[in-house]
Amino acid sequence: MRENIIAANWKMNHTTKELDEFFAKLLAAYKPREGVTVVVAPPACYLAQASKLAAKASKVFIAAQNMYFEAKGAFTGELSAAMLKDVGCKYVILGHSERRHIFGESDELIAKKVVAALAAGLTPILCIGELLQEREAGKTMDVNRRQMNAVLDKLDKEQMAKVVVAYEPVWAIGTGKTATREQAQEVHAQVRGIIADKFGKDVAAGITIQYGGSVKPDNVDDLMASPDIDGALVGGASLVADSFLSLVNFKKA
Ligand code: PEP
Numbered sequence: 001m002r003e004n005i006i007a008a009n010w011k012m013n014h015t016t017k018e019l020d021e022f023f024a025k026l027l028a029a030y031k032p033r034e035g036v037t038v039v040v041a042p043p044a045c046y047l048a049q050a051s052k053l054a055a056k057a058s059k060v061f062i063a064a065q066n067m068y069f070e071a072k073g074a075f076t077g078e079l080s081a082a083m084l085k086d087v088g089c090k091y092v093i094l095g096h097s098e099r100r101h102i103f104g105e106s107d108e109l110i111a112k113k114v115v116a117a118l119a120a121g122l123t124p125i126l127c128i129g130e131l132l133q134e135r136e137a138g139k140t141m142d143v144n145r146r147q148m149n150a151v152l153d154k155l156d157k158e159q160m161a162k163v164v165v166a167y168e169p170v171w172a173i174g175t176g177k178t179a180t181r182e183q184a185q186e187v188h189a190q191v192r193g194i195i196a197d198k199f200g201k202d203v204a205a206g207i208t209i210q211y212g213g214s215v216k217p218d219n220v221d222d223l224m225a226s227p228d229i230d231g232a233l234v235g236g237a238s239l240v241a242d243s244f245l246s247l248v249n250f251k252k253a
Helices: 016-029 044-054 081-086 097-101 107-119 132-136 140-152 181-199 201-206 220-224 241-248
Strands: 004-009 036-041 060-064 091-094 123-128 164-167 209-212 231-234
Touching: 004 091, 004 209, 004 241, 016 044, 016 241, 036 091, 044 060, 081 107, 091 107, 107 123, 107 140, 123 140, 132 140, 140 181, 164 181, 181 201, 181 209, 181 220, 220 231, 231 241
Parallel strands: 004 036, 004 231, 036 060, 060 091, 091 123, 123 164, 164 209, 209 231
Antiparallel strands: none
């Protein structure tokens, strides 16, 4: 059975005090569930603090929101995969739409980051997703296929089996507009098909594909009822412990 992963992407939010309060609430109420992994991605300066807190719970892990692909050197402001491992990260979010569209990260750069993360023993959460104008122009799968293949072309079967994919339609991120269950399921099934075409059905069947885009306590159960949706990558609704806990406790129909 595939693991469901509920991940909090805090983006550039929260400070030391809020992080402590969040984890105190989360750890007091959280009950580990079979088939569900919890991931929290705080800003990079809090990764070590968060890792120590997450280590107190079962199946709660820390992700970085980004990294660079080089191992070390003159790359001011960047962090390597080994550094993220060193401060306790297990996951790293790569190719988030804000990295692609605000910071101009290319498919090629993201592919290099995925390869470097895997080489260091981190699990990449590879984000893909189309813009509104791309969806409206009927290019949804062209875009998602291009973003997937840029990475898949650089991986072998064993590497692919360790990747988590997050389908995040850009028009649904932080907008309050969630893709319908049918819209999300359609893309998820096709993304799984892209993986199957390259690496076989067994590999594809084992890959966690999260949905992201305005996931909230009141829509998570509906989304999670889809056969190819294996969790959520959540921004806004992950900032408050109670709301994040409701997501972690989703009901799978
Ligand atoms: C995200 O940042 O990945 C995200 C999906 O944000 P939100 O849940 O706020 O739409």
